[in-house]
Each structure stands twice: as C-alpha cells, then as structure tokens.
Amino acid sequence: MIYMDHSATSPVDPEVFEAMKPYFVDSFGNASTLYSLGREGKQAMEAARIEVASLINAEPKEIIFTSGGTESDNLAIKGTAYKLKNKGNHIITTNIEHPAVDETCKYLEKNGFKVTYLPVGEDGIIKVDDLKAAITNETILITVMHANNEIGTIQPIEEIGKIASEKKIYFHTDAVQTVGKIPVDVKKMNVDMLSLSSHKLYGPKGVGALYIKKGVRIEPLLHGGGHERGLRPGTENVAGIVGLGKACSIAKVSQETDAQKLTNLRNKLVDGILNSIEDSYLNGDRTKRLPNNANFRFTGIEGESLILRLDTKGIAASTGSACSSTKLEASHVLTAIGLKEVEAHGSLRISLGHENTEEDIEYAIKAIKEVVEQLRQMSPLWCGIKK
Ligand SMILES: *Cc1c(COP(=O)(O)O)cnc(C)c1O
DSSP states (O other): OEEOBTTTOOOOOHHHHHHHTHHHHTSOOOTTSSSHHHHHHHHHHHHHHHHHHHHTTOOGGGEEEESSHHHHHHHHHHHHHHHHTTTOOEEEEETTOOHHHHHHHHHHHTTTOEEEEEOBOTTSOBOHHHHHHHOOTTEEEEEOOSBOTTTOBBOOHHHHHHHHHHTTOEEEEEOTTTTTTSOOOTTTTTOSEEEEEGGGTTSOSSOEEEEEOTTOOOOOSSOSSOTGGGTSOSOOOHHHHHHHHHHHHHHHHHHHHHHHHHHHHHHHHHHHHHHHSTTEEEOSOSSSBOTTEEEEEETTOOHHHHHHHHHHTTEEOBSSOGGGTTSOSOOHHHHHTTOOHHHHHTEEEEEOOTTOOHHHHHHHHHHHHHHHHHHHHHOHHHHHHHO
C-alpha cells in the first residue's frame, strides 16, 4: 500500500510511539496529583509544552492542550465570541475553511452573530482588500486558515495579522495543515490564536493544541477542574501530549529537509500527470501551496470511482477531503475557486509524506493514467465531450 493521503492523517512516527509508551502502563499517574507517579506525568507534559511552543516560536505558557484541531478551532472561535459578545457580534472568515471553522461560524450565525465569508480567487487565496473592506466596528474576530486542507494554498497570514492587530481585532488561524510542514512563527504571523493537531504531523490522533497569545482572554467551552489554566478542564491525555511534543521536536529538526524532498516529489508528480494525461489540470496555485499537496481534476471522471480503482492498485488518496468524502455534494473549496460542480467531482487530492519515494511517484503516475483512461472509456460524459 502506498499511502498518499497525509492531509487526512499521518502514520505515528515509531519514535513518537516509543516516547508515548511509558505513560500508559508505568507512569500512568494523574498529572494533577502530588505524589511522584503523578509528577512524572506532569513533568513529561510540561516538557511537551516546551517542545510544542518551540516549534511555533511561542512561550510554553501560551500553549493549551486540547483533543485536536476541531476542538482548538471551536475553543478559539466560540471562546472569543462568548467573551466579546458585548463588544461586537461580527466575525470574518473565508469560504474555504475546514468544517471545524466553517460549521462553528454557521452555528454562531444561528445564535445572533454575523459572519462574513470572504471569497477566494481561482488561486484559492483571499484578497487582503476584501478583508479590510469587511471590517466593521462590530468585528471581534478574524479567522483565516493558514493552508487549505484540500488544495494546499497558503494565505497571506502575516499581512492579515498586521491589519487585525492595527484594528485591535483578535486573529485566529487554523494551522493544522502547516505546523510541522512549513515554518510557523506566531510572532512573525501576528496571530493571537493558532490551532494545531498532532495526527497531521506524525503524532497520535485525539490530541492537539491551541496557542493563545499572552493577554488574550477567551471563555472556556468546558467547565470542570482547573486544568490548562481553566481553559480546558479534564484529566490530561498525558501519553497523547507526550506524543505531540515528540512529533513537534522531530519536526523542528526535519521539516526543512522534508519540505525540500516533498516539493521535489510533488513537482515530479504534477509534471508527470499534467504531461501524460490529456485534459488534466492542477487545482489551486502552482507555487503558493503546501510542499506535499497536489490536487488534480480530470475532465469526464468521477472522483469516487477514481479513488476506489486506485485503492485496488494499492494507492490511498482522496477526493476533496476526508471529512466530505461521505457527502455527495461537491467540495465547497473547489466550487469556491470557480470550478463547476461536475469539475469538482472529478478531482483527486494527493498529499505526500516523508515515507513516500521517487518510485512511489512513478508508480502513482502510471496507475492514475491507467485508471483515468479506463474510466473515460466508460464515461458517457467523456465520450460526449470527445465526439
Ligand atoms: C484535520 C484538520 C482539522 C481537524 O483536526 P482534528 O485533529 O482531526 O480534529 C482542522 N483543520 C484542518 C485544516 C485540518 O486539516
């Protein structure tokens, strides 16, 4: 099996798994207790907090551990909305966010908040002037993702952050797809809050973090014991947190060489596909995208059939995103960049990881070409176009 769906999730790095093991059976103590067994967990957790902070140039105190990207997004957005509801009721986001942001904004709309969804161009990137024009006296939060999970395009976060900080509006970014893949520096990016998730960077599932800049005040969503400065009560997932810390410390050392390698593999894949398959296109900007992401569309093909046939050839990839793969609507991201529904349905996302090789790429190009040709032979849509 050749795994090419790292934007959906990544395998746990064996080093990460080793680091986690002691915290299940031996050092299992509750990290909030005073005896040594609990203190061991507490110390490991605080060491992990330093590792996470260090990867994104934050202070350890600014890191709140959560159950993953979805929770971090919810905490940042609802936590701000609830805290600042007397100051204003307007939130600005984009129309290509991950459901963890998109659905949270829609929920708030049903509860008295107003949300502006900024459009993106064909390149998948918002226009900073649109953002400036959308700001009102009621705006309490701007939330714009760092890189998109479907097409990998990267937003001008630094610039957005400057505008937000001039206007004294909280700025949150969902950086789940970028942390561990490209440099993320919360100070340079001028962000007040940043979400990250362990399982997208070779850590375990079910753990993540929210960076909250010193001085930024939000409401917790859960109430209970005082864990994580009262912002995220509940007995800590020590093993998971240790795994996230280890994944971050590995990424700090390897992300630059990984990114270089993945960019080369990705470019080879893109050239190989576009040159060898007629009527094939790359969705999103060619360069302003994650090193490991390629998102193609093939005229006359239906994405789901493509995925299933690639699976029989031992390749795991996806259409739009893992989260929308069970829904039949076209991806909101692909329609946002101007694709027609039928074009969006003919898309394939390949997201590479550090275990992929040149041979994998060569095999994938061949396999995709074969499958696309087979499917087109049976496609009334394609025959209609080519007649
Ligand atoms: C995967 C993902 C999430 C959700 O993270 P979980 O840890 O799976 O909850 C949120 N945002 C983006 C951009 C993602 O890719």
